[in-house]
Each structure stands twice: as structure tokens, then as C-alpha cells.
Amino acid sequence: MTVPAYRRERARLPAAQRRRQIMEATAELIAERGFWGLSMQDVADRCGLTVPGLLHHVGSKDGLLVAVLEHRDAEDARSLAAQLGIGDLTAPWAGGALPPGVDLRRMCAALVRRNAGQPEIVRLFAVLEAESLAPSHPAHDYFAARQEHTLAVFAALAKDVTAEPHALARQLMAMMDGLQIQWLRSPQTNDLVQAWEDAAELLFADR
Amino acid sequence: MTVPAYRRERARLPAAQRRRQIMEATAELIAERGFWGLSMQDVADRCGLTVPGLLHHVGSKDGLLVAVLEHRDAEDARSLAAQLGIGDLTAPWAGGALPPGVDLRRMCAALVRRNAGQPEIVRLFAVLEAESLAPSHPAHDYFAARQEHTLAVFAALAKDVTAEPHALARQLMAMMDGLQIQWLRSPQTNDLVQAWEDAAELLFADR
DNA sequence: GACGTTACCTAGCACCTAGTAGGTAGTAGC
DNA sequence: GCTACTACCTACTAGGTGCTAGGTAACGTC
Numbered sequence: 001m002t003v004p005a006y007r008r009e010r011a012r013l014p015a016a017q018r019r020r021q022i023m024e025a026t027a028e029l030i031a032e033r034g035f036w037g038l039s040m041q042d043v044a045d046r047c048g049l050t051v052p053g054l055l056h057h058v059g060s061k062d063g064l065l066v067a068v069l070e071h072r073d074a075e076d077a078r079s080l081a082a083q084l085g086i087g088d089l090t091a092p093w094a095g096g097a098l099p100p101g102v103d104l105r106r107m108c109a110a111l112v113r114r115n116a117g118q119p120e121i122v123r124l125f126a127v128l129e130a131e132s133l134a135p136s137h138p139a140h141d142y143f144a145a146r147q148e149h150t151l152a153v154f155a156a157l158a159k160d161v162t163a164e165p166h167a168l169a170r171q172l173m174a175m176m177d178g179l180q181i182q183w184l185r186s187p188q189t190n191d192l193v194q195a196w197e198d199a200a201e202l203l204f205a206d207r
Numbered sequence: 208m209t210v211p212a213y214r215r216e217r218a219r220l221p222a223a224q225r226r227r228q229i230m231e232a233t234a235e236l237i238a239e240r241g242f243w244g245l246s247m248q249d250v251a252d253r254c255g256l257t258v259p260g261l262l263h264h265v266g267s268k269d270g271l272l273v274a275v276l277e278h279r280d281a282e283d284a285r286s287l288a289a290q291l292g293i294g295d296l297t298a299p300w301a302g303g304a305l306p307p308g309v310d311l312r313r314m315c316a317a318l319v320r321r322n323a324g325q326p327e328i329v330r331l332f333a334v335l336e337a338e339s340l341a342p343s344h345p346a347h348d349y350f351a352a353r354q355e356h357t358l359a360v361f362a363a364l365a366k367d368v369t370a371e372p373h374a375l376a377r378q379l380m381a382m383m384d385g386l387q388i389q390w391l392r393s394p395q396t397n398d399l400v401q402a403w404e405d406a407a408e409l410l411f412a413d414r
Numbered sequence: 415g416a417c418g419t420t421a422c423c424t425a426g427c428a429c430c431t432a433g434t435a436g437g438t439a440g441t442a443g444c
Numbered sequence: 445g446c447t448a449c450t451a452c453c454t455a456c457t458a459g460g461t462g463c464t465a466g467g468t469a470a471c472g473t474c
Binding site: 220221256257260263264 | 420421422423424
């Protein structure tokens, strides 16, 4: 009664497609449990693979995390560019200069509108943002750079609006993050876009 | 060559003292790795006991978490009351009515000033706040109630300041949370109290 | 000095963790 | 149809997970 050594019932996918599937499954799971609470087993299960099968694609758990972050940033840059009607913006925080004709208030509104449509992604970033405060977290440097760059972009755009662009940039970012958390906690009693517009009214009042 | 079955070299502490030690160690570790990333072993090590020794005091991992949260809330209520010069405020969010003569702006300032002195505690709450967005998180209900109550207290106080107290309450909370995260990420280039005063100037401008 | 309480221990259970070594089979190019 | 590649597997390691059962010794009370 020998058991056949190798019985395949799972699908074999081309690498790119499998990778995309892995990125999405991982994003959901990190949003749910954070990176410290993430297990390779869970990701593998959700993709219909074994753990070594998963590791074949991402190398290690840390590798998986950075892959997810890069994947999300690429996706976000594309979508934000589309929503702002800009052609080939590489990334609002990744690239250098911003295309002309983008004003800060409209950009923030676009960001918020986009986020309002993808709560799971927002949650992913909210959880990682907090977790990665610890210097030992594998995404620590990534999030530090991300915050710095976002602030720089905001501040550059804020020069047209106020005499204290850095302060405004920080306030905008803080308000966005904070309102998002409230919204994630009770989405039904909390309209993110409306809350942001109310806040923007104040933050962009003539100063 | 029989080994003596039971050799004690560790200190034996009265329960209350040991509990306090456990609460503090746990708070630090959760701030570092979140609750999902917390291990009973780490807590036990830091307190100089074994895992079952630790479990003797807290029952289970979930029990440990709620104990820490209750401990922190009690501590915070006491300290905030002192800073506001109020006698026996049970807790700004736990109790019902607020003592008269407390105005919202001063209360927020007191909160921020206090938080600026205990970054590790702020980080503890920031991490748990995000983690506990997941309904399966053991602190989910706790943080939902906490947010709701804080908003209610803020809104009640905001009635004296604006025609839209709920909106202001949400904005204040969002701004505080957001600025705190920025501050935690780079404390040296980021004065929390100053940042808050700048923001408060705007949020409390006549509306 | 005996007695009950309690702070804390050892031993062990059933299970999960990330990661490795080495093999198998589906696929694409010739 | 052969070959090279690669997507994915089985089997395993070494260690960590929360938690339980049951015992031991330090303590307060009488």
C-alpha cells in the first residue's frame, strides 16, 4: 500500500500571477493581524499553496513584507495619478518634482476619496504605521522614509497657501491619519470624505 | 546524583507589587511588538519568573491585556486629574459628568502635555489602537468604547465653543492621534506640545 | 510550632513557527 | 520528443506558542 509520492491537485500558476495573488492575500492578513501576527501558513493556505511553495516566491517573511509594500505603492501611484488626471506620475512620494497645476487641497481630497474606497488597504497601512514605530520592525525604515517624503511633498505644495508650510503639512497628515482611524473603527456612522471636507475647511482657512 | 527538585533563587513578591511589575513590563513589550507579537515568555523573563508563574497572576494572555489596559486607565485618570487641579476625578472617560470649570482647550493641552512625557505609553496605545481595529482582537471592544466615550466627552465640552461640537470633537481627536504618531517616529525633530499648540490655534479659531 | 494560604516552580502537552534540502512534474523552446 | 527551466511539492529541523497538572516552599495567623 504505497502512497503515490507526489499528487498535484493545486493549480500551477505563472509567477507574476501567483505573486499578485500572494500580495493581495498578505495585505488582507496584515490588515487583520499586523506583521507580527502574520503567519506564512495563513498566507499559503489562502493562496492554495504550501509554506515552502510560498517561500519559493518571496524568500522569507521579511521579503514578503517589502514585496507587499512595493506592490501597494506602485498600485497607489498609478491610481492617484489617474484620479488627479495626470498622465504618468511615477509616485507622489517616490518621484522627485510634482507636475505643475496640482494644488494641495485638491490633492488631499483626491487621496481621501481614494482611501474611502479601500478600507482594507487603509487599515493595512494604519496597522503597519503603528507597528513599525519600533526600530526593530522590518518596515521601520520604509515608513520613516515614507512619512518624511510625504511631509516634504505636502510642505512644498503648502508654500502657496501659508507662511508656515511645514506646520500645515504636519497638520494635514495628522488629520488624515486620525480621521481614517476613526472611520475604520465605525465606518457606518462616519463618512470619511465628509469628515475630511469639514476639517479641510478649517485647515485651509486663510491663515 | 539527584538534582534538588526545587531551588528558588528568584524573589518572591507580594501579589500587588508583582502585578504592578508585570503591568509595566507588558506595557513596554506591547509598545514594542504589539499584542499579536507579545509572548508570555518575554514578559515572564523581564519579571524574573517562569511562564506559569506569570499565568498565576493573570490567568491567560487575554487576561494580561485587559489587566494592562485597566491599569493604564486608572493611572491616567489619576494623573490627568492632578494636572487639571481636580480632586477626585475617577476618569475623564470612565466617569459620567465632568466637574465644572474645565474647558476643552485646556483639557486637550493637559492631555498632550502629559503624553509628551511618556512616549512609551503613547506608543502602547497607538499600536493597540490600530491592531484592535480587527473585530477579533481581544481589545476591540475596549477601544471602540474608549473612542466613543472620548468623543462624547469632547463633544459635550465643545458645545461651548462651536455650533458643530461633534465635528470639532472628531477633529481634535484625529489631530492628537496623528501628531502623536509623527512625534513618536521622530521625537528629536518634533516637539509634540508645540505642534499641538499650533494646531489648536487653528482648530479653536472662532468658527 | 502547626496550619492554611499563596507565590511560584517543574514537567509536559499539543501545536505552531520560519526556514532548508532535495525531489517531482508541468511548461516552453528547440 | 529532448532539454532546460521553474513552480511547487514532501519531509524535516530546531525552536517557540499558550496553557495545564500537580507539587514545593515561603509567608501570615493562631
